[in-house]
Amino acid sequence: MADKQQKDDARIPESSLSETRFSRLRKKKDMPGGLWLKCESCGSMIYRKELEEKGRVCPTCEFHFTLPGRERIAMTLDEGTWVERFAEITALDRLEFKDSSPYLDKVEKARARTKQNEALLCGTGRIEGREVVLAVLDFSFLGGSMGEVVGEKIALAAEIARKNALPLVMFTGSGGARMHEGVLSLMQMAKTCSALAELNDAGGFSICVMTHPTTGGVTASFASVCDITLAEPGALIGFAGPRVIATTLKQELPAGFQRAEFLLEKGQIDRIVKRSEMKQVLARLLDYAGGSKVAARETTKA
Ligand SMILES: [Zn+2]
Numbered sequence: 001m002a003d004k005q006q007k008d009d010a011r012i013p014e015s016s017l018s019e020t021r022f023s024r025l026r027k028k029k030d031m032p033g034g035l036w037l038k039c040e041s042c043g044s045m046i047y048r049k050e051l052e053e054k055g056r057v058c059p060t061c062e063f064h065f066t067l068p069g070r071e072r073i074a075m076t077l078d079e080g081t082w083v084e085r086f087a088e089i090t091a092l093d094r095l096e097f098k099d100s101s102p103y104l105d106k107v108e109k110a111r112a113r114t115k116q117n118e119a120l121l122c123g124t125g126r127i128e129g130r131e132v133v134l135a136v137l138d139f140s141f142l143g144g145s146m147g148e149v150v151g152e153k154i155a156l157a158a159e160i161a162r163k164n165a166l167p168l169v170m171f172t173g174s175g176g177a178r179m180h181e182g183v184l185s186l187m188q189m190a191k192t193c194s195a196l197a198e199l200n201d202a203g204g205f206s207i208c209v210m211t212h213p214t215t216g217g218v219t220a221s222f223a224s225v226c227d228i229t230l231a232e233p234g235a236l237i238g239f240a241g242p243r244v245i246a247t248t249l250k251q252e253l254p255a256g257f258q259r260a261e262f263l264l265e266k267g268q269i270d271r272i273v274k275r276s277e278m279k280q281v282l283a284r285l286l287d288y289a290g291g292s293k294v295a296a297r298e299t300t301k302a
Pocket residue numbers: 039040041042043044058059060061062063
């Protein structure tokens with residue numbers, strides 16, 4: 001994010017910057033290791049350490065920054081309960097896709113940077129003592145894009161939830177389908193929905209938390225078909241981006257379009273939950289579901 005900010009700053013012509021802003025910019029560039037960053041929502045400068053201490057929530061406007069997958073897992077599960085599954089599955093380059101660089105080079109760079117093989121992390125763990133299957137889509141790995149591996153791991157997560165009668169909890173943050181895998185990435189939309197339908201048919205329970213940003217083929221597939229859909233405050237959630245829609249419709253979009261609050265009002269999501277309250281809310285929802293397949297079925301019968 002700091003890199004992006006630096007690029008953004010580099011694009012602003014000096015003449016358009018006020019004296020104060022420009023001197024602040026100069027000062028920022030002199031600082032080692034990007035100690036400060038700018039909030040993408042309110043524009044205030046935040047001390048990076050303070051942001052990390054607050055779970056990457058802006059201290060001024062409460063904007064929820066995108067969270068790396070491993071941090072999300074640590075924040076969601078009880079300490080020491082995470083058992084990762086299917087970490088070894090890696091992407092194939094079936095189309096031998098190349099744009100600015102070969103697809104597998106991009107994957108390799110993302111692997112080196114994130115120390116994980118793919119964008120989706122899944123496994124089992126406990127949320128305030130309740131055992132769950134957890135799947136976290138990490139935006140920092142190729143924009144959390146869904147290719148064959150992400151699709152396969154979501155399907156496997158749904159399968160272990162079904163076979164072990166465990167609830168499935170998912171977090172999404174994604175730019176959509178992984179274009180480098182062409183139609184095979186689009187196929188994952190059907191595959192993940194079908195796996196979740198099987199979980200549902202077996203009496204399973206699933207929750208999806210959409211975080212900033214959740215877009216494209218991920219919003220249009222598994223993220224939207226769970227029993228309960230939550231979102232973090234201010235999260236951008238949609239299929240096509242607002243600019244594409246406005247250009248196509250030749251209409252001005254309503255204020256707050258595609259933000260979590262707008263979608264709550266329209267009924268697309270069930271509730272907005274702050275990051276600081278997420279764990280407790282998930283625990284309560286898991287209790288409502290009865291905690292097991294059997295209990296959930298009995299409730300339905302009654
Ligand atoms: Zn802010």
